[in-house]
Amino acid sequence: MENATGLLASYEYLDSTVDAIKALKKAGFETVKAYSPYPEHHIEDALGYGQSPVRVWTLVSGLTGTATGFALTIWTSIDWPLVVGGKPIVSIPAYIIIAFEMTILFGALGTIIGLFVLSRLPSIKPTVVYDPEFSSGRYGVYVEGNHQSLEEARQIMNEQQPIELREGELDD
Amino acid sequence: MSLVPEGRTARGAVPHPDVHTYDEVNRDVLRALETPGKAWWALLAVAAAGVVLFFGAWGWQLYKGIGVSGLNSPVGWGVYITTFVFWVGIAHSGTLISAILFLFRAPWRQSIYRAAEAMTVFAVMTAGLFPLIHVGRLWHAYWLIPYPNSRFLWPNFKSPLVWDVFAITTYFTVSATFFYLGAIPDIAAARDRATGLRKKFYQVISLGWRGTDSQWHHFGKAYIFLAALAAPLVLSVHSVVSWDFAMTIVPGWHATIFAPYFVAGAIFSGVAMVITLVVPMRKIFGLEAYLTTKHFDAMAKLCLLTSLIVLYAYLSEFFLAWYSGEEIERTAFRNRLFGDYWWAAWTMLTCNGFVPIMLWFRRIRHSIPALFVISIFINIGMWFERYVIVVTSLHHEYEPFAWGIYRPSLTEMAILVGSFCWFGFWFLLFTRLLPPIAIAELKEVLPAPIRKKTGEAY
Amino acid sequence: MAENKSMKDGIKRRDFLRVLGVSGAGATLTGCSTEKVERLLPYVVAPDDITPGVSTWYTTVCGGCSAQCGMWVRTREGRAIKVEGNPNHPVSEGGLCAKGHATLQHLYHPDRFLGPMMRDGSEFRQVTWEEAESLLAARLGSAQNPMLISGRMGPSLNKLVDEFVEGIGGVRVSYDAISDAPLAEAARIVYGTAGIPQYDLENARFLLSFGNDFIETGSSPVAHNKGLARMSSVDAAGSKGRFVYLGPRLSLTGLNADKWIPIRPGTEAAVALAMAAVIAGDDPEAAGPYSNVLQAYNPRVAAQVAGVTEDAIFELAEDFVSEAPTLALGPGVGAHHRGATAANIAVMILNHVAGNVGRTVLYDAPVNGAVSAYADIEATVSAMASGESEVVMVHGANPVYSIPPQAGFAEAFAQVPFKVSFASALDETSEMADLILPDRHFLEAWGDSSPLAGVIAVQQPVMQPVPHFESKQTGDVLLSVANKLSGEGDAATFYDYLQEHHRSAYDEADGDFEDAWQELLRTGMADTRGEEARVLELQSPEIALSFEVPTFDAPGDLTLLVHPSPRFGAGEFSNSPWLQELPDPVSKIVWHSWLEMNPHTAELRGIRDGDIVTVTSPHGSLEVPVWLYPGIREDVVALAMGGGHTGMGRYADDKGVNALGLLPSTSEQPSGALVTTVTSVTVIPTGENRRLATVEGSSDQHDRLIAPAVALADLGHAGDDEHEEGGHEELRELQGVGGFIPVPADEGAPTAFPLEGSRHGLYADAQEGPRWAMAIDLDKCTGCSACVTACQAENNVPWVGEEQVLMGRDMNWVRIERFYEQVDATQAGDLDVRFLPMICQHCGNAPCETVCPVFATYHTPEGLNAQVYNRCVGTRYCANNCPYKVRVFNWYRYTDEVPEPLNWQWNPDVTVRDNGVMEKCSFCVQRIREVQNRAALEGGREVRDHEVVPACEQSCPAEAIVFGNIRDPNARITQVSSSERTYRVLEDLNTQPAVNYLKKVTFHEVASVGHEE
């Protein structure tokens, strides 16, 4: 346990968790990680998150879809022009529907890809710095630092009376 | 700064007052995934048998030819297309509840939407089979998909059927993704409780979700964007399906009202189907605390609203047929009410227009057995609505000398029944493998555990 | 058309391709051949008049019925695949009826005998021709008074048979199931001439039919159909011949009348004589020796007898003089009652006093129709029963089926020790035979015909005998048997005999016989009729005549009409699936029999459509479903012949009932014809009901612009539409797309919306190409349905059977719609029934095209609405969106049901459709391509007008259909389409069809189609 670089505390209460995070941040800890059973924006605030870049993915892929939709319909119509029902070879109104569906499809897939890329999913391999209770009722706070700074962190965390406090190392 | 987050409702408004702590949510919901009861196995057996019947009948049709159906000229579309539209309709409420209600922050959504989304996905899986079942040459059906080929041939993007292909595939992809994404944190929860093989399984499909701040952060955003994409998609898909009819010149099909009319009908039937499914689920897995009369009341109101819209659509169709003065149109709608298929039309009107009127009464909205029965009526009514639209419009068209009669064959009936089993089969598997209620989202609306009794109020 | 081949000793040179790999004949959509390797079998010795893949045409004579129309036969690689009317033939002038087309199926019929058969106990054993002939010779050598019962045959064979029968010292009985004997007898009595008079319908302005169904049965249906159409269509001067039908039931012929006088059965004589009396007035000599007869008749009496008003008869009589030239036809084969001859005489007197003889009734070239007397058969029955005739040979007749069972023919025939049949296919008579010597089908055999005195046509084999069947031409059989009997050397072939027969009749002064013979074979006929029209004198009858209303066998409150079927004749055509599935022109029912009953009568008895009733006459009883028909008197019911076969083959047996079972075996006096309108019946519901296998949805137009009409009085008053249905603006081609739109009468007309499509894609290149279009004149169309079968033969359209039709899955590309506008069986009055041949309209704005997801149907630059079978996925969306409902779907792989060798008839130029694809009228695109290919080879010349002729137009006896390139201002189609009567079905839908219909013209005012109330 000499060269441990991480501390993981699990709390029962939301406010304890939030306070612990704030304190750690104030103490100047760079990498503070929080676990929660549901999206808790107090914690996000405490960690100071900005806008998520997922939105860019959605936008760009959506527009790609629109373009693809129109390109596909218009080009194929011209490639072998056949007249049906006396309608124009290129009937934009009909093609709008295709373009719309393509927009949604590409947009959705882009968003998912974006999400996976950004939040490092999937990462199946298990890690010690996790507590099954996090998915049930408890909150977790993980902090990294060198030997003596961790002592400081240990104090700060203990102030909020964690249910459990253990050392560990995040593998990624 | 105020620490009372938006989206966090005051205790009173929470639709499930008897649920208190996060742990009990996990306990209660995940209990459903443990050893199944006899009821579940019995249902699964029935469903499995039905699936066999389904593919048996389809195989028979492939072997003999589409002629084993009762279809003919002039009625080229019958039970198959009717059932297709029916299932597409069912598919709608799921994404509606999860996406649109999510965007509107409806409080009663959390406990239902997982089941509703599952229903959506499986309903689309069912619906998607019917266009394949009804084509004359299944082995060439892939020609509807645009792919570069040695013949230099492409599909006709002016044909509503091709729009359908795009709409349905998009809808399936998006709603399936949406469904799975929302389930990931809960799968993780299941993983953390499960043991042995099940643990392995959940480990894989939870993609190693840990509920870290960054994961929740991106997850939240992605979820909102997906919802924002899914919402218009829901509305578009059934509009496209309705255009299969509205874009033709068939009297009784060619109507501008069709898109909104179909969408409303879809939500109507979808919500009814949710009720039909959730009532027994609630019983079997003892989720009474999570699915309370408040939820059913809300769904009942949604039914009532949509039923009124649908009824309005019916009436305006008849009115416009009369008001247009177009004799052919009039004949078509007169024939609808009093022609050979009068019984179908009146079943439709009774089940979709008149029965739901009972939902005006709070007592009925709060009686779960009553709702269950009504929801079944609505399902029947909505199937007949599509039957009326498809068959009655076709059998008396422009050319009187070519008028004809259509009688569904046994094969068609087998496939219709089988489709319900096919759907049920998947739904039953779902209730056993995935948390049937959204654990994480439920926790969002529960009060967070607070230590300090003084200081800032949470 | 490809060149007409002629041949000397044709048979050797008509070798054919054993296997059709080369032409890919019977090509199937997804060539599902079981063998891995496909073989190509070339000729051993190539015939120099056959090019693989190129049609060869031969002239011959239709052996279908006594009309003996001229035929052109199209052969490919030595197989006959299509028969068409010979335009040069004086009888048919290019037309052909549905029965004529169906003769092809008898050629390839799987129920033909595989070879000579000998009875072996209850079974038949196939023997060699040598054995069979020796056996026959042996039996004839020893037999006491042998007998030969024969149907109609050509002059040469007729002569040979006479010589043969004489040679063996036997008797010959000729028998026609349907015979014009009363007419012939009447002609003999009144004018002393032999044969049936020729009618010039075309030039009559007022036509009267006393229950004569001349366009469906009788001496020459095709010719009469053509005559009627020409007579009743509006001419340049805007006048139109009028047609009044007197009879208890509206046959197909009746449905084409302008007025119906529903007289009681058997009262034709009274009415005709009363009219004659009115016309003759007080001129005592007007009716010569028959004047005294006229004294006894006046409209009042006649009106009472016939059950019509006196005025109706007066009016008729006056019109019959004022609207000269006129023509009246006596009761035909469908209305033979006990006074048939007298009735025909009465009508002849009527024609005579009206001065029609020599104008519209011609005796110069009498028709050699079927005139045998049923009485003769009655005699033979006793002869056979008594066992005095030891050998009976039957040729070209099926008496066991087509004689009322009452006659006991079958029983008597069974008594005969040795029964010989020359039938080429199984039937009820050959079933009983001891020896079967299968004759050839007329398309495989030599023969000749003389439809009219002075007209000779040669029937030449158009192909080698179908190899499945070891058939031998009866002429050759008789010659070689005769030879065996006389023990002389080799027998001559019948071909030599035939040629000799004509050589002897030929006058060498007209040039070399060989050349004449070649010419005869090439053109198909030689016409040596004189020009002068003789006016004959009435002769006083040598026998006492009674013009009283004939008696009907009682009891029974409904008179039964048994009439030949327009599809099956007397049943000789029943084994053809084409005809079985051809909707009856009147009832639109297929495959089974029905009893026609007036709706009022039915209502009184609580009978509904499809109720199965027991029909009982004093002579028999049978069960049959009822079809309610407003076109029949309330005191009459009708049954068609041709149903209820028991031994004719797979497509005929157990289909419907044999109406003859209700008839007595009675012959009319003095002609000796079989009487068919002779008994009353009781009709009792069995309580059961069945769905009728009909293709009719509704016979009411529901005020839609489908088959409108215009009153003659309103013609030429373009502009004022008050008495007229729909508008009739001048036609203008819809730019580019092949549709046709009226020049706008007001704003918002289709021209206000030019089609985008016309400026795009292939159209851009094809603006100068042809635009195929069709015009159908509903004023000419008689609903005879010949086009339906012609189309089926040309386009490999399968038949589906009764079960499928009941499910609404009939496949015919042409649907002859029949709408009742005005049909009143209770009193004389205007009759208005509309026939409309509905085919793919090849719309410029085709609703079907847009919805097809894979471009399987689209619009070609030539204006066709194409259906690409191999691209079709089978969503049936197009059919749903077709307002004309002309698209039919292959619900099963129907063509798998077609047995060998019936599939030899398949047209190699048309793809055979697979299970699960849509199909429809293609405007015979294969014929368009054939002509275009030929034009390209001939130096890339233009395709000429009338060079492309679709099967329906070619076949139409009424000349109602015109096809061509509407781009060509001089084309017939352009001329016809510019008529003021032109309209497009349901044109309000702006589908802009390429098929233009010309409104029917009526004499009475017609209500206009109300689209708004």
Next chain:
Amino acid sequence: MRKHWLIGGLASLLTLAGLAFIQEGPQEPPGSEDMVEVEYPSGQPIAFPHDQHAGSQPGQNNMDCQYCHYSAERSVDAGIPSVSSCWGCHQAIPGSNNPEEVAKIQQHIQSGDPIPWVRIYKVADHVHFPHMRHLNAGLECQQCHGEVQELQVLDSRDPAWGGDNMGWCVECHRQPDDTGKAQASTDCTVCHY
């Protein structure tokens, strides 16, 4: 850091879009079941050397294709020579290389049975291919059938032959003529009816 992910993601999206345009290989037409699948030359009843007859090498006879395939110029079918036309020459010519094969012709002439040649070139049954139009347009037989005159044994797998692939026909029909329009119609009903 994030940018890097972003770029990666976009790349993957584009590949997704690109996927739709991967060329699909020529695929079997309907009816290809009855394409010949026999090893050569034993597949043919008579080992007929096309090169010997039509080849222009010394010792070969340089015959015109249409001497035997006689109807190609006036019919949709090219025509298969009748046994008698083979015999016409081979009565006199015993065949230097393998007379036993030539002798078979005589047997067929005597027995009167046609020679059951194995079909090599076949278009699907729902395609109407008029030989005369193509010859008339100045095409050489070789353009579709390959250098038959150089082959002893014909094989439908010959690279020149693509009759089982609609694209092969269309490619040629689509070629612009001197006016810039397609040199032959690409209207479906030109071949399919």
